[in-house]
Amino acid sequence: MVVVMVAAGVGLGLWATGGDGDGEPVGSAQGRPSAALPTSSPATPSPTPTRSYPLSTAPRTIPAVRAHTPARGPGWQPAKGLRVVVGDEGLADEGRLIAGELGLTYAGEKDDVRVGDVRLALNDDEGADPESYTMTVRGGRVNISGPGEAGVFHGTRTLKQEVHDGGTAPEGVVRDEPAKPVRGFMLDIARKHFTADWIEDRVRELGDLKFNQLGLHFSDDQGFRIESDSHPEIVSEEHLTKAQVKKIVDLAASRHITVVPEIDSPGHLGAVIAAHPDLQLRDARGAATRGAVDISDPKAGEIVDDLLNEYAGLFPGGQWHLGGDEYQALVVSDPEASYPQLATAARKAYGSGATVEDLTTGWLNDRADTVRAHDKAPRAWNDGFFRGTSVQADKDIQVAYWTGKEIGARQPVEYLSTGRKLVNYNDEYLYYVLGEPLTFVYPTGQRIYEQWTPLVVRGTQPVSAKYDGQILGGSFAVWCDLANRQTQAQVAAGIRMPLRATVQKLWDPDEPELSWTEFKELADRLG
Numbered sequence: 001m002v003v004v005m006v007a008a009g010v011g012l013g014l015w016a017t018g019g020d021g022d023g024e025p026v027g028s029a030q031g032r033p034s035a036a037l038p039t040s041s042p043a044t045p046s047p048t049p050t051r052s053y054p055l056s057t058a059p060r061t062i063p064a065v066r067a068h069t070p071a072r073g074p075g076w077q078p079a080k081g082l083r084v085v086v087g088d089e090g091l092a093d094e095g096r097l098i099a100g101e102l103g104l105t106y107a108g109e110k111d112d113v114r115v116g117d118v119r120l121a122l123n124d125d126e127g128a129d130p131e132s133y134t135m136t137v138r139g140g141r142v143n144i145s146g147p148g149e150a151g152v153f154h155g156t157r158t159l160k161q162e163v164h165d166g167g168t169a170p171e172g173v174v175r176d177e178p179a180k181p182v183r184g185f186m187l188d189i190a191r192k193h194f195t196a197d198w199i200e201d202r203v204r205e206l207g208d209l210k211f212n213q214l215g216l217h218f219s220d221d222q223g224f225r226i227e228s229d230s231h232p233e234i235v236s237e238e239h240l241t242k243a244q245v246k247k248i249v250d251l252a253a254s255r256h257i258t259v260v261p262e263i264d265s266p267g268h269l270g271a272v273i274a275a276h277p278d279l280q281l282r283d284a285r286g287a288a289t290r291g292a293v294d295i296s297d298p299k300a301g302e303i304v305d306d307l308l309n310e311y312a313g314l315f316p317g318g319q320w321h322l323g324g325d326e327y328q329a330l331v332v333s334d335p336e337a338s339y340p341q342l343a344t345a346a347r348k349a350y351g352s353g354a355t356v357e358d359l360t361t362g363w364l365n366d367r368a369d370t371v372r373a374h375d376k377a378p379r380a381w382n383d384g385f386f387r388g389t390s391v392q393a394d395k396d397i398q399v400a401y402w403t404g405k406e407i408g409a410r411q412p413v414e415y416l417s418t419g420r421k422l423v424n425y426n427d428e429y430l431y432y433v434l435g436e437p438l439t440f441v442y443p444t445g446q447r448i449y450e451q452w453t454p455l456v457v458r459g460t461q462p463v464s465a466k467y468d469g470q471i472l473g474g475s476f477a478v479w480c481d482l483a484n485r486q487t488q489a490q491v492a493a494g495i496r497m498p499l500r501a502t503v504q505k506l507w508d509p510d511e512p513e514l515s516w517t518e519f520k521e522l523a524d525r526l527g
Contacts, residue, residue: 324384
């Protein structure tokens with residue numbers, strides 16, 4: 001019988017395996033004395049005990065890692081006194097965060113790496129996805145490296161999930177990267193006021209799931225929800241202060257999440273119109289048109305540009321959503337007859353054959369110019385683009401495709417075939433509309449997990465795989481049409497599994513390995 005002396009080193013395993021996974025002790029375990037064994041000759045040296053480990057299995061995380069090379073060894077667990085070190089001071093925020101989450105000591109930039117350390121480093125893998133990372137668990141250590149800080153951060157999220165609730169990071173090498181560069185969650189804070197604390201909790205949740213965009217739709221007919229210096233008269237009583245928004249944006253940045261603001265125009269401006277009724281669009285009979293400003297009036301463009309310019313510094317990310325959907329002047333059978341002032345303005349600006357659609361497209365391009373001057377990439381809803389106009393929407397405006405119910409019902413291929421890039425907001429799967437008005441029903445994580453992919457842009461049918469590179473990703477969206485039908489807590493609970501299913505399909509393009517039941521059990525275990 002071989003008696004093994006148990007040494008201190010909680011969480012490291014008794015013996016840490018060498019780089020080749022041969023089970024030989026290394027580091028602080030190397031050469032540790034063994035217990036005395038009965039021998040026929042006192043001169044016979046005591047053997048060094050070894051432990052045989054099975055090949056490791058891939059970690060179970062959400063989203064799933066793309067590749068794992070197994071190895072033999074005990075893996076790694078956090079323990080008090082172990083360190084997080086970084087190879088570059090630019091990773092200090094990531095290092096401090098994971099150290100605090102796992103109860104480790106943040107030791108800063110160090111050249112020496114000890115057994116038990118978690119080391120974060122940047123590599124020089126030029127051309128690699130900046131959100132990719134490699135995580136190696138070997139010799140009682142964890143090394144996470146990537147070409148960019150975002151990738152290293154994602155690696156720390158994988159480690160956090162691996163060791164959750166007493167789990168072990170398995171021996172071996174994880175190589176991981178997202179399939180899609182846009183993995184978003186959009187929140188309608190205009191129709192329903194959400195507290196800053198609640199939004200911050202969602203940011204933390206999104207970061208742990210490797211989402212990288214948070215959309216804030218903060219202006220609509222029902223409210224304008226962020227403090228304004230240029231037009232304080234339009235701000236709703238319940239709103240976020242700029243200080244609160246800055247805190248949200250900073251928290252998101254620490255999780256490598258870009259906040260994408262949206263001031264929807266020229267429709268959905270009811271809160272602005274309430275303070276400026278002279279800007280409201282009226283038809284030939286003088287009847288007011290809901291939520292729409294009169295785009296033939298230069299003052300309408302000026303006030304929207306005031307707001308876009310004001311908030312550009314508050315939202316430093318490189319994306320801006322311009323809205324552009326559901327302009328009510330275009331839902332009538334003859335816009336030129338119903339709104340003669342718009343028809344006159346269109347012909348004056350773009351020639352005798354110009355239409356109200358041309359004028360509306362010109363409005364969108366003008367707003368794109370405004371945000372582009374702040375180095376923002378513009379995005380607009382698909383029903384803000386029109387067929388057969390002489391004025392074309394600028395080529396760099398991304399299509400946020402949400403519905404096939406728009407006037408004209410243009411298929412996604414109409415946008416993609418012109419080379420336009422698209423973000424998938426498919427309202428069949430990814431729209432969580434409070435109160436379930438019209439034909440909406442609350443989406444389920446199971447339906448997204450089992451049926452949806454980024455290629456399923458409209459309805460339930462995918463577009464051709466040849467367009468995959470133009471589909472930047474997708475976004476799950478919460479809309480608050482009937483704002484009081486759910487509390488904040490109910491919304492958080494209702495979107496929990498849909499968010500996890502959505503990011504799984506955006507991160508990994510392959511068919512999920514786990515069944516829905518297994519995926520849900522994993523989500524419940526990870527919290």
